[in-house]
Amino acid sequence: ISPNLVFCHVPGRLSLLSSTSKYKVSVGEVERRLSSPECLNASLLGGVLRRAKSKNGGKSLREKLEKYGLRLPAGRRKAASVTLLTSLVEGEASHLARDFDYVSKTEFPVKRLAQYTKRQHTNDKQALAAKVEASLKLVKEFQDLILCGPPGMSYEWEPGVDKDVFNGLRHFALVTHGFGTPTIVTAINVFHRYLEELLQSQDSKENDGGQMGNGKCSS
């Protein structure tokens, strides 16, 4: 059975607007959640998939899983700690990461922080610039490296990527349902933009006050 086949649809947990559609959960995703490192049991998987609590010990869930070639032993002990991330299906985790990326790009005060830092280094501008250039190189190298694995790339290793790096990133993606790496990327991008602002002229009159509006709500 193809891992891309849709196992079920799940309503979002974080949707406020009624127009938000459900998230598709693929057979591949269910297989990932049942496997290491999470090893979800029937009760938790049922919760993730928003199924009503069953009175038959997860029998109907197991029956559906079997139809798709998936096994879930009864009485299984879950492996990973349950956190708030556990409840997210990959579709919603990805959506949350995208929204956080959007908000960080538009609302994080990169210019203000950089202007403050530049003022602290008025007497050693060149030393600061040298440190910034060095950091930009390391940041880029780190960014390129973390994009070598899922969820941006396949969950299956392909030649061209260091296996240890891939497996480490794959593990982090599995434990965070795809939320982790894009979120780390978002924050590293914020730091990257801050570094680039540090290289801008001290006299820049621009600031990101504009994004903050006038502090009032319109009627």
Next chain:
Amino acid sequence: ISPNLVFCHVPGRLSLLSSTSKYKVSVGEVERRLSSPECLNASLLGGVLRRAKSKNGGKSLREKLEKYGLRLPAGRRKAASVTLLTSLVEGEASHLARDFDYVSKTEFPVKRLAQYTKRQHTNDKQALAAKVEASLKLVKEFQDLILCGPPGMSYEWEPGVDKDVFNGLRHFALVTHGFGTPTIVTAINVFHRYLEELLQSQDSKENDGGQMGNGKCSS
């Protein structure tokens, strides 16, 4: 009315275990959500507070708000874009950030990434070390700066913090309900640990494979 007074309790949206308690929502938080930059309207605020949809155009919500000295004009246009972050109350946003921090500390493959990078720089170890030292300084300066505002600090400015920096961080905290800054800090800490690993001896046999287990689920 004190902003610390509890306005209501709200069940978590991301809780899987039935033992998870509700989150307290303070009068101060409701006031923040009703003010700029979010300017929530009655419909969205009701959704955030998990109130049943009212048939009276938000009248009961307005009445409760008035009891606590809060005003919500009818027909108000919301200001900020609705994202998946919008639905989180500050208590749950903070809980999610803490869980993400825990998972990033324990499951992100810092050592593997650092070992790969060190192998790429076998011929310029000293140059790499110099770049790392420079980056560590800038990372620390950035970290110290972003911890100058909420949610770690009060939402009210206090002397000792640059006002522009504070207001910028306050804006980001308001738009992300306290989720944003701790999450940026988490990711910057990951990068910081990666940088420190780059300074460790090339011959280190340690790796973070242990955290990944043996790939099997126990019965």
